[in-house]
Amino acid sequence: MPLAPSAKGTVQFGEYKTWYRVTGDLGSERPPVVVVHGGPGSTHDYLLPLAGLAEHGWPVVHYDQLGNGGSTHLRDRGADFWTVDLFLAELDSLLNSLGIADNYVLYGQSWGGLLAARHAAARPAGLRGLVIANSPASYPLWLEEMARLRADLPPGVNETLLRHEAAGTTDSEEYYAAMTPFYEKHVCRLKPWPREYQASFYEVYNDPTVYYTMNGPSEFHVIGTLRDWGVEDCLPDIQVPTLILSGRHDEATPKTVQPYKDLIPESRWEIFEDSSHVPHLEEPELFEKVMTGYLGSL
Template structure:
């Protein structure tokens, strides 16, 4: 389906920088707005744009680029001590206040965005109505363990190429990138070639990998950045709003990585998309929008 055109785009000031946002639909609608948190960290909003289709159900959808990527301020000179979870929590709070949403909103976080959304939710913000955690691990220990398992299922020559270049520190080599693409076609987005909005996000990372490389690492399965020890398992029981978990049957965020959310959040349901990997909002778009739209309607 065509991606809806935005109703409004703009920026809000965050400390000395700018956070870019995109609104689809009418913020004055009777339905509570949805704020979408993209992945990465540092992956840009583009690949999540099909979620703007929820505006066709009469709900405003807010996308934004987190600091350091896309249309927001880039800060390539900042080091690991700057790029923290707290920074992005503060940026989200600032955006909600600037757009007048703090009193009532839903949050949908995809991949790293779901991790950030969970961090936001355990703090029990007063205006949060419900939470969608999409394709997100509850800890990076689980993510790394499952990534190793999925890598072991790749063709032997692909595994060999990955291991050799990681050991040599040559993860920008074309052969490594080609091997990485084999993993991505299985577990990140099974629509190949990728749709334009997905390709745009990968291009944004290539153009400025500061945040992604610092917090994550060179790719989805070789995580050596500052998030490698992150976990929220011991805190997810503090989430006090209805929560929808979404994942794909072929997802790099495997069932094992999502399970702690399902086991520990008090009011939770879990939907697995059988024909999807890490991006069911792209791979099974219509079913995804129906599911998420109905969940949000229930919790307005």
């Protein structure tokens, strides 16, 4: 089936611009699925396969968060600028600019899941459903589990990583090479990586301002401003049906995801047995079945 037509553009966010892409018809009766990407500081590219939901009648909105991709880049801004509140305000701005704030579903992946949870906890009147995909409920939990996953890497790998982290040489070729076994085991198990996934990595590489500031030099070495942040405190305030997704081999381990299931009143959790951090790429057919089943139940 051919993909529904898409439209691309930018909306104003204060003095900046947020890039977006709409697949399908925003005027249809079904609520659009707004896709909130990870990072922070990544782009929408690796989540493009979600546009396929438009074939089943749900319009899909992708966007690039400020600082990356097609949105305004601000390489000279410091940590005081790149805040959770900034990205929450950008999401609100997008929903209002596209005229969908009264009827929408949020899909938040990785960091985007924490952002979407915080948004949902404010109980916006137009939010119909929430999907939290491959997201830890807090970065302290994440770091605790990263230490465990790193210890299970092949002999010598973690030692190399730790040596460079201690020396502040995480931009070295040796550090990047040592990152690979972790990424291939817990981030994306497909070989080669899909083009969409590589595209987002290239975008982060081209402008790592947001990623380095808020996260750090790698998925497992979080030394940025988010290192002590989490959303457990607000999860009981979420009042919409919530689908939680994770992979059996995910860097977002069950321990990091469990608070969502425990604390969100109306939630269910689906674990993809053959996936790590990107089930929509690793098990696309099952992913589509799970997502259309959830959306149809709203």
